[in-house]
Amino acid sequence: MIGAGIAGLLIANRIAKAGRKVIVIESGKDKFDPEIHDLNAVEDVDGRYSRELDGRFRGLGGSSSRWGGRLIPMSGHDTARRDHIGMPAWPLDVASLDCYGEEIEKLFGVANGSFEKLPEINSRGALSLLGNGHLETRWAKCPSLRNCNLAHVLRRELSKNPNIEIWLEATVCDFDLDRDSGFLREITARNFAGKSLTVKAGRFVFTAGTIETTKLMLLMDRCANEKMFAKPSVIGRYFQDHLKVEVATIGRYDAVMTNRLFAYRYVNSTRRDLHLDLGQTAQTQGGVASAFAYIAMDVVNSPLAALRRVAKNLQRRQLDLRELVTISKNTGLVAQAAYWRAVRKQLFVPKDVNFKVMICAEQLPEWKNRISLSPALDRLGMPKAQIEWQPMPSEERTFRIAVARLADYWKSAALDQKCPLMLNDLVQDPAGSIIAKSEACAHPSGTTRMGTNPADSIVGPDLHCHAVPNVSIVSASVFPTAGSANPTFTIMKLAYSFADNYLKRA
Numbered sequence: 090m091i092g093a094g095i096a097g098l099l100i101a102n103r104i105a106k107a108g109r110k111v112i113v114i115e116s117g118k119d120k121f122d123p124e125i126h127d128l129n130a131v132e133d134v135d136g137r138y139s140r141e142l143d144g145r146f147r148g149l150g151g152s153s154s155r156w157g158g159r160l161i162p163m164s165g166h167d168t169a170r171r172d173h174i175g176m177p178a179w180p181l182d183v184a185s186l187d188c189y190g191e192e193i194e195k196l197f198g199v200a201n202g203s204f205e206k207l208p209e210i211n212s213r214g215a216l217s218l219l220g221n222g223h224l225e226t227r228w229a230k231c232p233s234l235r236n237c238n239l240a241h242v243l244r245r246e247l248s249k250n251p252n253i254e255i256w257l258e259a260t261v262c263d264f265d266l267d268r269d270s271g272f273l274r275e276i277t278a279r280n281f282a283g284k285s286l287t288v289k290a291g292r293f294v295f296t297a298g299t300i301e302t303t304k305l306m307l308l309m310d311r312c313a314n315e316k317m318f319a320k321p322s323v324i325g326r327y328f329q330d331h332l333k334v335e336v337a338t339i340g341r342y343d344a345v346m347t348n349r350l351f352a353y354r355y356v357n358s359t360r361r362d363l364h365l366d367l368g369q370t371a372q373t374q375g376g377v378a379s380a381f382a383y384i385a386m387d388v389v390n391s392p393l394a395a396l397r398r399v400a401k402n403l404q405r406r407q408l409d410l411r412e413l414v415t416i417s418k419n420t421g422l423v424a425q426a427a428y429w430r431a432v433r434k435q436l437f438v439p440k441d442v443n444f445k446v447m448i449c450a451e452q453l454p455e456w457k458n459r460i461s462l463s464p465a466l467d468r469l470g471m472p473k474a475q476i477e478w479q480p481m482p483s484e485e486r487t488f489r490i491a492v493a494r495l496a497d498y499w500k501s502a503a504l505d506q507k508c509p510l511m512l513n514d515l516v517q518d519p520a521g522s523i524i525a526k527s528e529a530c531a532h533p534s535g536t537t538r539m540g541t542n543p544a545d546s547i548v549g550p551d552l553h554c555h556a557v558p559n560v561s562i563v564s565a566s567v568f569p570t571a572g573s574a575n576p577t578f579t580i581m582k583l584a585y586s587f588a589d590n591y592l593k594r595a
Contacts, residue, residue: 092297094151096584103588105252116260117148132463132475144531150240158237161229167572181550186582197232200357223371223494231360299533299566317556327454331530337446343507344440353436375490378451379573387443450487480524488523534565
């Protein structure tokens, strides 16, 4: 297993519990290390991709040590055939993975239940937001910050299972392939001290995340004199992410009402976040890809920020006494927050905190957007990943349609009077460029895409590599399209499915 992030740990734990031996190779340590983190640096050809350092984290648990924990599945039409944008269906029936949803929720300590319907908490504490056909409401589930880090959640099982062997500070740098059979025989990893580790195995599974997994596959191809894949090869091509931009703020003329409508809710002790999907009808009529909106809270200059930082530090097993002093000076806020949490089952957001409306647009596969190997080398003497990535005109249209449907939704839901949607100048200017101001969401995918034809894909629906029979990839890099949600929940389902299928064959 190459990579001890979410997919790697889930697969390793599953297989090891069944009595099979698993070796996990991880570049990072069991806690954040800035020098190792610098290995994430890339060569950004277009100067547009900015999430390689703050969206990726090496170490036990991977990016789960930093992520916000939003669990939400893709919509069904995301992976179905979409003729209006020329996208074929995924070669895998994603609905077949739904059987793992409840198990994942239990693992992360979130309540089971619908993502589409949110039960009223009580008559005083909740107001309903319903879809209108063009925008559909869904509710993401978020584990507690303590439970976000999968390395913490699985720590006891990983430490006690004799079938799991985890090597940290081991960055894979070399591959030995059997030229006759096409099988990968062994990998070699190194650390900054010059020590090396060689692993021989019958099967290798790449779970290191989209950018790193793609770089490693390109390195393996280089070791095979670039003869592994069909030409022209799609390895590294179709690099995609969600594009994000702030489109509006919500007028808090009625602070209590806006808090009740848009602040985080807690149902059965699970935090639920509003997720407004651009509906299938709106996508088809507009000829655009998926998009979704969510509410961000501008708490940087609010005492609420200190509360969030304390919670984040606890997630990282750190504590800053200065933050506790800041909280102690705002006991009134703490008391109101406690009341809203206990009685209204919601987060309390002070009235001077702005609610920002963010829209994330699905980026469609584009041949020119890609990951390749850079001539520049990292500290271990290995090529850095080189990224050529830009938003495309199709994403501009997706943003425009999503903003228009959002404005229509606000009117149809009669929200204009007490919490008006105040669109910013960028989206109100029909000649402006929304994509020029957008940024990536740190949801990279697509560069080792899944398919049935080796000429236009890297892995099959079983996630086994076409070109190297004993190599598999479990990462968002296999996603043919990005869809309408962050990729983590789908990656987890793929990880469990892969592990179970491996055990059946074994």
